[in-house]
Amino acid sequence: MGPARRRWLTALLIPLALMLAVMTASVRAGATVSLPPKTPDELVSMMTHTPVRALSGTVQQTAGLGLPAVPTLGPGTVPGAAPALEFLTGTHTARVYVDGPAKARIQIMDALAERDLVVNQHQVWFYNSADNSATHVSGGTEPATPQEATPAPVPVPTPGTMANHFLTAIKADTRMTVGPSSTIAGRTAYRLDLAPGGADTLVDSVGIDVDSETGLPLAVEVKAKGQTDPAYTLAYTDLSLSAPDAGLFDFTPPQGASITEKALPAKPTPASSAVPPSPTGKLSHPNLTVTGQGWSAIVALPAGSVPSSITANPTYAQVMQPVPGGHALTTSLVNVLVLDDGRVFAGMVPLDRLQSAAAAQ
Amino acid sequence: MSRVERGRTKGSGDTAGSPEAGPNSGRASVAWPLLASELSVLFRRVRTWAMLAALAAVPVLIAVAVKLSSRPTAPGRGPLFLDRISQNGLFVAVTALVVCVPLFLPLTVGVVAGDTLAGEASIGTLRYLLLAPTGRTRLLLVKYAGAVAFCCAATATVAAAGALAGVVFFPVGPVTLLSGETVSVGEAAVRSLLIAAYATVSLIGLSAIGLLISTMTDVPVGAMAATIVLAVVSQVLDTLPQMDWLHPWLFSHHWVGFADLLRQPISWASFGDNLLLQGGYIAVCGALAYANFSNKDVLS
Numbered sequence: 150m151g152p153a154r155r156r157w158l159t160a161l162l163i164p165l166a167l168m169l170a171v172m173t174a175s176v177r178a179g180a181t182v183s184l185p186p187k188t189p190d191e192l193v194s195m196m197t198h199t200p201v202r203a204l205s206g207t208v209q210q211t212a213g214l215g216l217p218a219v220p221t222l223g224p225g226t227v228p229g230a231a232p233a234l235e236f237l238t239g240t241h242t243a244r245v246y247v248d249g250p251a252k253a254r255i256q257i258m259d260a261l262a263e264r265d266l267v268v269n270q271h272q273v274w275f276y277n278s279a280d281n282s283a284t285h286v287s288g289g290t291e292p293a294t295p296q297e298a299t300p301a302p303v304p305v306p307t308p309g310t311m312a313n314h315f316l317t318a319i320k321a322d323t324r325m326t327v328g329p330s331s332t333i334a335g336r337t338a339y340r341l342d343l344a345p346g347g348a349d350t351l352v353d354s355v356g357i358d359v360d361s362e363t364g365l366p367l368a369v370e371v372k373a374k375g376q377t378d379p380a381y382t383l384a385y386t387d388l389s390l391s392a393p394d395a396g397l398f399d400f401t402p403p404q405g406a407s408i409t410e411k412a413l414p415a416k417p418t419p420a421s422s423a424v425p426p427s428p429t430g431k432l433s434h435p436n437l438t439v440t441g442q443g444w445s446a447i448v449a450l451p452a453g454s455v456p457s458s459i460t461a462n463p464t465y466a467q468v469m470q471p472v473p474g475g476h477a478l479t480t481s482l483v484n485v486l487v488l489d490d491g492r493v494f495a496g497m498v499p500l501d502r503l504q505s506a507a508a509a510q
Numbered sequence: 511m512s513r514v515e516r517g518r519t520k521g522s523g524d525t526a527g528s529p530e531a532g533p534n535s536g537r538a539s540v541a542w543p544l545l546a547s548e549l550s551v552l553f554r555r556v557r558t559w560a561m562l563a564a565l566a567a568v569p570v571l572i573a574v575a576v577k578l579s580s581r582p583t584a585p586g587r588g589p590l591f592l593d594r595i596s597q598n599g600l601f602v603a604v605t606a607l608v609v610c611v612p613l614f615l616p617l618t619v620g621v622v623a624g625d626t627l628a629g630e631a632s633i634g635t636l637r638y639l640l641l642a643p644t645g646r647t648r649l650l651l652v653k654y655a656g657a658v659a660f661c662c663a664a665t666a667t668v669a670a671a672g673a674l675a676g677v678v679f680f681p682v683g684p685v686t687l688l689s690g691e692t693v694s695v696g697e698a699a700v701r702s703l704l705i706a707a708y709a710t711v712s713l714i715g716l717s718a719i720g721l722l723i724s725t726m727t728d729v730p731v732g733a734m735a736a737t738i739v740l741a742v743v744s745q746v747l748d749t750l751p752q753m754d755w756l757h758p759w760l761f762s763h764h765w766v767g768f769a770d771l772l773r774q775p776i777s778w779a780s781f782g783d784n785l786l787l788q789g790g791y792i793a794v795c796g797a798l799a800y801a802n803f804s805n806k807d808v809l810s
Contacts, residue, residue: 152805153805156800156801156804156805157801157805159797159800159801160797160798160800160801161797161801162797163793163794163796163797164793164794164797164798167790167793167794207777207779238751239751244773244777256689256773258770258773258777260766260769261590261608261688261766261769262590262688262769263688263689263690263769263773265689265690274690276689276690278688278689278690281593281594281686283690387779394775397774397775400690400691401692402690403686403690403691403692404597404686404692405594405597405686406686406690
């Protein structure tokens, strides 16, 4: 072996070693861990009785709903203009800080920008760094919770709220099994698989990863029928269960920010807990009605529910396809039918079921 | 050949053909003068100063343009923080770094890194450099150190010129972060320095790529152009959603991640990811550059 060849071999060892290290890391990340066996009911009980009241972590949401991916840079992107549609594609990262039921902060980390939702007792602030605007929601006698008092849709909920939505909304008609355990955000987790019993939903299965120690849901993964990759995942990439710095929840809008004051809606609607969790952000609309139940529930909004700011958005025309009597957003997991008179029907069901529900009213 | 005579031909003996030969003792004493001479050559060149001056002009131009423009910039338009410069001069440095990171900084670093060995080869001085008992590996390391030194100088120039222009043209006060929190001038200055450090880290991987390309050719312009083109191609690929499997491996993937340093609390994740990624590029390109350069027939 000549010196030339020897030097090349030495040099190639380094890329090879790096490749090995990367592969080992990825194999170890996906490896199953062995935990004492638990039944699905025990896992549900763990989740509902989780002692976790405070946490700080990083949450990553990935949506692969079969929509055309929108470039993240360049012309055609409207930053912050269509939050509901934006979160249907690609990956988004947010930092979540929770301290008890009355204090929470969510930081959606955009490229070179950030959107903040700060909830502290009766005070709710929404801040957008892209246009330096702040929205203040005050009032209400009871402490606000992030679900109820959201001035703008919170498109990145935590895996915990997602898992609760699934468990409260879809009790009937579901087969629960325990899947292989894994490691998520450095913590060992049980896997609870929910499969819909009926055939008239687009959901193939929902996987919830439950922290083996505290019962906190660490990740939620939704698979759509006829799609191998998960249609929607929401998972902690980093998690600490210690109480976050109290100063994080004291928000003072910066000087020069444009501030909008809003009053809290008088009474949060009880129907909101029965809504299937759709990432479109229509979770807390006061006038919605729900028909059907479980996986095939259809949410309906009365006429005039869609503000023209959404329909006038160029992204709206890109993702909505015209159907008789209106427009439809069809994804592999959720379908949304927006009629010309402003009525909206949405659900994790095929589009023709939405159309028949619209015709029935 | 005056460059070679300036402190580089210390010692004697022909090690050019067999870089691994010879005892290690005595080499360390050669490396530091070699590095010192490399740096003095680099920073005495008119070209280096011209590039640094061009970089310094970016924040000054931004500041002057904002100062002269009659109507205020709408929030959300233009590069990061452009709308807030007129209220707070400290944003000039950050905005200038945002503007420079995609093109201007890679451009200048590509010129320096691509020139490292190909430049010496093209004017026939590489042979003389190797006459000194330094060894090719050591020469490679010194050349890379020179390129990294330029990366530091380039980002520091942008940050310093930005801070200076901001202080001269605009009022200075507490700074609003992306999270909506306001921090003092002192902490804002520390964060500007962190951003400059982040931009430097982003560029050292590109320097390693430039060094590797520079070992492959005797035409410095070719190496420079190839390095710059790679930087642009990498950034274009990074914006295509169809290539998202490739994105984490692109050396430019974390280049704009310095925004995480402007959050409250600071998110160090992207800084760590960037460091790891650039380290990987340095290891791979450095190893390949070593193999290629130590086997190279140096004819000129």
